[in-house]
Amino acid sequence: MKKPKNIPPSPSASEYQDTAHDEVLDLFSRDDPFILFADWMKLARTKEPNDPNAMTLASVDASGAPDARMVLLKDFDETGFVFYTNLQSAKGQQLADNPMAALVFHWKSIRRQVRIRGAINQVSSQEADTYFASRARDSRIGAHASEQSRPLDSRFALEKRIAAKVAKFGVGKIPRPAHWSGFRLAPLQIEFWRDRPFRLHDRLQFTRKDVNSPWKTNRLYP
Numbered sequence: 134m135k136k137p138k139n140i141p142p143s144p145s146a147s148e149y150q151d152t153a154h155d156e157v158l159d160l161f162s163r164d165d166p167f168i169l170f171a172d173w174m175k176l177a178r179t180k181e182p183n184d185p186n187a188m189t190l191a192s193v194d195a196s197g198a199p200d201a202r203m204v205l206l207k208d209f210d211e212t213g214f215v216f217y218t219n220l221q222s223a224k225g226q227q228l229a230d231n232p233m234a235a236l237v238f239h240w241k242s243i244r245r246q247v248r249i250r251g252a253i254n255q256v257s258s259q260e261a262d263t264y265f266a267s268r269a270r271d272s273r274i275g276a277h278a279s280e281q282s283r284p285l286d287s288r289f290a291l292e293k294r295i296a297a298k299v300a301k302f303g304v305g306k307i308p309r310p311a312h313w314s315g316f317r318l319a320p321l322q323i324e325f326w327r328d329r330p331f332r333l334h335d336r337l338q339f340t341r342k343d344v345n346s347p348w349k350t351n352r353l354y355p
Contacts, residue, residue, distance in 0.1 A: 166323040166339040166348060167211050173245060173325070174209075180242040189237040190216065192227040200227060206238075207264060207315070212344075214249060215256060217264060217315040219281035228253045234318055244328035249320045252344075256315040265309035273307040274298050319344050324353070 163169035177185040186206040193199055202224060208215040214236060218225050228234060232253040239246045265273065278294040285291055321343070327335040336353035 164348070164350070166320070166325075167209070169325060170209070170247060170323070173240075173243075173247065176243055177238075177240040177245075181240050182242065185240065187238075188214075188216075189239075190224060191235040191237070192224055192233075193231055194223075194227050195230060200224070206236075213251070213254075213317040213319040215260075215315050215317045217261070217313070219276070219279065219313055221283075221312045222281035224282075228316055234316075236318060246326045248322075248324040248326070249318065250322040251318050251320040253316050253318055256317055258314075261314040262309050264315065265313065270307065273309075274302070276313045277302075277307070277310050329355070 163172070174185065184205065187203055188206050189201050190204045191199060191201040200223065204216045204218065204224075206214055207217055220226075220229070234251070234253050236249040237246060265276070268276075274295060277298045278291065322338065322340045324336060324338045329335055332355055334355040336355060338351045338353055339348045340351070341348050
């Protein structure tokens with residue numbers, strides 16, 4: 134039987150030798166998923182060539198249909214994983230209507246992924262203000278100019294809006310727009326996945342009933 138064209142072959146066992154750090158970052162050496170995630174993120178930052186903090190954010194719309202897109206993780210600690218967006222965007226409205234979501238990190242360079250599920254809460258105004266002030270000036274202008282997820286007549290129409298905002302703010306302070314803020318996903322489930330030869334992958338799942346409950350761990354079949 135011929136192999137499908139343009140699909141790379143499965144890696145050989147020798148190609149899985151990305152485990153120089155495994156003695157330090159053993160999958161089952163941590164009982165706190167946030168510490169383990171920090172370990173993996175630290176490794177990803179040294180190996181992943183582009184945006185190691187990129188993650189898939191999955192939500193559902195009003196009809197119950199799933200939706201997904203890539204966003205950037207901007208902060209994390211024991212309270213959850215934080216990202217920012219236009220609250221009037223598709224994802225902003227979906228998360229407001231149904232404040233549950235899932236995240237997936239996939240680091241191809243180290244053949245690892247993390248899956249996260251939990252409840253969504255909006256960050257405080259102070260947190261949003263602090264992060265917004267740290268963004269590049271052009272990004273702050275863009276947050277005011279873009280009507281995210283809504284129809285756009287042309288690129289020129291966007292450029293006109295940007296020019297108008299540049300003229301409005303000049304060299305002065307650019308405040309955070311009311312429609313722009315962040316969300317924090319407070320996880321109830323976190324799964325760590327590490328690629329292994331012949332699809333016999335390592336999987337470790339952390340679960341808890343609520344954010345005040347202790348974590349339970351389970352190893353999962355590949």
